[in-house]
Amino acid sequence: MNKFIRIDMTAMKVTTEEVPEKYAGLGGRALTSNFVANEVKPTCHALGKNNKIIFAPGLLSGTAAPNSGRISVGAKSPLTGGIKESNAGGTFSQKMAKMGIKALVIEGMPADDKYHIIKIDMNGVTIEDAPAEIIGGCGNYKAIEVLSAKYGEKVGIALAGPAGEHRLPSANISFKDPEGNMRSAGRGGLGAVLGSKKVKALVIDETGAVAVPIADPEKFRAASKVFAKALLDHPVAGKGLAAYGTDVLVNILNEAGGLPAKNFTAGRIDHNDNISGETMNATITERGGEGKVSHGCHAGCIIRCSQWYTDKQGKYITSGFEYETIWGLGADAGIKDLDDIAYIDREMDDIGIDSIETAVAVACAMEGGLLPWGDGKAVLEAVKGIAVPTPLGRIIGSGTAVVGKVCGLFRVPVVKDQAIPAYDPRPVKGIGLTYATTPMGADHTAGYCISGNILKVGADIDPLKKDGQIEYSRAMQIGTASVDSTGMCLFVYFGIADNPGGYQALIDMINSQYGISLTATDVDKLGESVLKVERAFNKAAGFTNAHDRLPEFFEYEPCPPHNVVWDFTPEEIDEVYNF
Amino acid sequence: MQIKVKLFATLRENREKEMMMDLTQGATPKDIIERLNIPKEEAAIIIINGRNAKPDRVLEDNDVVAIFPAVGGG
Ligand code: SF4
Numbered sequence: 293m294n295k296f297i298r299i300d301m302t303a304m305k306v307t308t309e310e311v312p313e314k315y316a317g318l319g320g321r322a323l324t325s326n327f328v329a330n331e332v333k334p335t336c337h338a339l340g341k342n343n344k345i346i347f348a349p350g351l352l353s354g355t356a357a358p359n360s361g362r363i364s365v366g367a368k369s370p371l372t373g374g375i376k377e378s379n380a381g382g383t384f385s386q387k388m389a390k391m392g393i394k395a396l397v398i399e400g401m402p403a404d405d406k407y408h409i410i411k412i413d414m415n416g417v418t419i420e421d422a423p424a425e426i427i428g429g430c431g432n433y434k435a436i437e438v439l440s441a442k443y444g445e446k447v448g449i450a451l452a453g454p455a456g457e458h459r460l461p462s463a464n465i466s467f468k469d470p471e472g473n474m475r476s477a478g479r480g481g482l483g484a485v486l487g488s489k490k491v492k493a494l495v496i497d498e499t500g501a502v503a504v505p506i507a508d509p510e511k512f513r514a515a516s517k518v519f520a521k522a523l524l525d526h527p528v529a530g531k532g533l534a535a536y537g538t539d540v541l542v543n544i545l546n547e548a549g550g551l552p553a554k555n556f557t558a559g560r561i562d563h564n565d566n567i568s569g570e571t572m573n574a575t576i577t578e579r580g581g582e583g584k585v586s587h588g589c590h591a592g593c594i595i596r597c598s599q600w601y602t603d604k605q606g607k608y609i610t611s612g613f614e615y616e617t618i619w620g621l622g623a624d625a626g627i628k629d630l631d632d633i634a635y636i637d638r639e640m641d642d643i644g645i646d647s648i649e650t651a652v653a654v655a656c657a658m659e660g661g662l663l664p665w666g667d668g669k670a671v672l673e674a675v676k677g678i679a680v681p682t683p684l685g686r687i688i689g690s691g692t693a694v695v696g697k698v699c700g701l702f703r704v705p706v707v708k709d710q711a712i713p714a715y716d717p718r719p720v721k722g723i724g725l726t727y728a729t730t731p732m733g734a735d736h737t738a739g740y741c742i743s744g745n746i747l748k749v750g751a752d753i754d755p756l757k758k759d760g761q762i763e764y765s766r767a768m769q770i771g772t773a774s775v776d777s778t779g780m781c782l783f784v785y786f787g788i789a790d791n792p793g794g795y796q797a798l799i800d801m802i803n804s805q806y807g808i809s810l811t812a813t814d815v816d817k818l819g820e821s822v823l824k825v826e827r828a829f830n831k832a833a834g835f836t837n838a839h840d841r842l843p844e845f846f847e848y849e850p851c852p853p854h855n856v857v858w859d860f861t862p863e864e865i866d867e868v869y870n871f
Numbered sequence: 872m873q874i875k876v877k878l879f880a881t882l883r884e885n886r887e888k889e890m891m892m893d894l895t896q897g898a899t900p901k902d903i904i905e906r907l908n909i910p911k912e913e914a915a916i917i918i919i920n921g922r923n924a925k926p927d928r929v930l931e932d933n934d935v936v937a938i939f940p941a942v943g944g945g
Pocket of ligand 1: 359381587588589590593594595596597598781783784
């Protein structure tokens, strides 16, 4: 990957440079975060001309390494005001890598109000007018169809939906998947940054590209085989995720009393069976038709946690129907019908809005009296209003923190203005430390302590106790920053957490691709350096340790059934980033 | 003593998902797992009354025992 492409939307000019020396060994999140830290003014307005947005494939993307097709997107976040990296599947990353493109940067901002398409192929990059029919409320499913018809069925697409055009702080970027549906770089409002630059979509056509060069193909093949075996042999990575999707977590979090319910007022629900992964699996199987219990979000995914969820007639409603979305709407907002939740999920994808932020915002809106509790039909209407946008749509699309303010609530589950996802930090203490301290704002994927706290993969820590949690959250955040830089889906973690051979194989793949000799220590150091760079950006943007705190209500509202509160002291929390 | 047993994910294949079991004093989750013919390595996570527990924990009357295979997500 030797090309570093800059698209200047002020001058409407494209420059292709050699990859700057300092970025040569970086990919994915390591690259996007270093770039943002180097080039984006920390105090800039996220929707102003001084923000820049960068797309980067991971180090292993485009190769035959299993699960390596994730793309990282970075910018200053309009939701948190801090640095953001959000990654997704789809076909974009592998195409970029095959074309030798290390990064695509969009900077500046045009003076007029016209939307553009950035077209990338082997002849170069052009900035074109966006087709009028996909602007002004057109859903993402339709927009992908229109763009695929215009530019070719096989092209990759990164897209800002109606929410991105409206520059709402929880707008996501949607990536076309192998079947023409979508996967999202969901969190932090990066779709609004794309919209602010008047870029409706990036379209990539790799026709004529050659294979990604591998320094030592034989060693790479061998390592890739060991790695694939580690994934497939593990009961979670090889079997469980494919059968039940991530939604299998509903029941286990519910049993553990850590499933946040009714805007974080309890840790357990009674209607768990309506929305569980077991039920989803049975429903898809029973309905037949277009339904698929397992599905990969990019070519080469062998874990296949995604699925196609169907209606009663067996027609596709939505894919990538994730635990966090189902929890948010089903438990936090109390919607008891999985079909209702599926239609809302589809709508959120179609509008291009983060399904975690929006679901938590909806639950807050219910507490605030803007929507009736548990009413799936009312929520669907409100979410549709985001595309218009109606005033209620704008409020909900602005995220949980804004909804909390508008409604005068104190129980507003956010850190750095980003919604807290599907695991209550009071009875599952490790994850609370990650929410509090990650530079991303509340984000479970930044250091998934659920693993050792609840799932007993990689560690065995009592979720209700503080012991070992600080070190664990730190280690998980460092490890995640490394994995996010490889282009690997984070779920490979389940296959390698308890399998040193599998982890070594991951490092061997990188080494044999690039002809280098990283050790496990180097990989840890990379993760540490990424976190330090991100934190330094946030500090320069005005964040202090006081922002690394959970909302106060967690300290004085006990969470049933365990009736525990959040009791880490500020000094203890600050220890997480003491490395 | 009466114990409520709940099974999840693959453990539900060919088994009831929820049942009451009459067990003798001193029984442990291990006894339940054996009685249900669940291969030991498949009972990866045991949660008793909302708390993670080991298979040799001595049960008490009215305990709720949830048994999961290895599961993950995120
Ligand atoms: S495991 Fe799921 S999220 Fe990961 S690459 Fe496969 S389908 Fe995508």
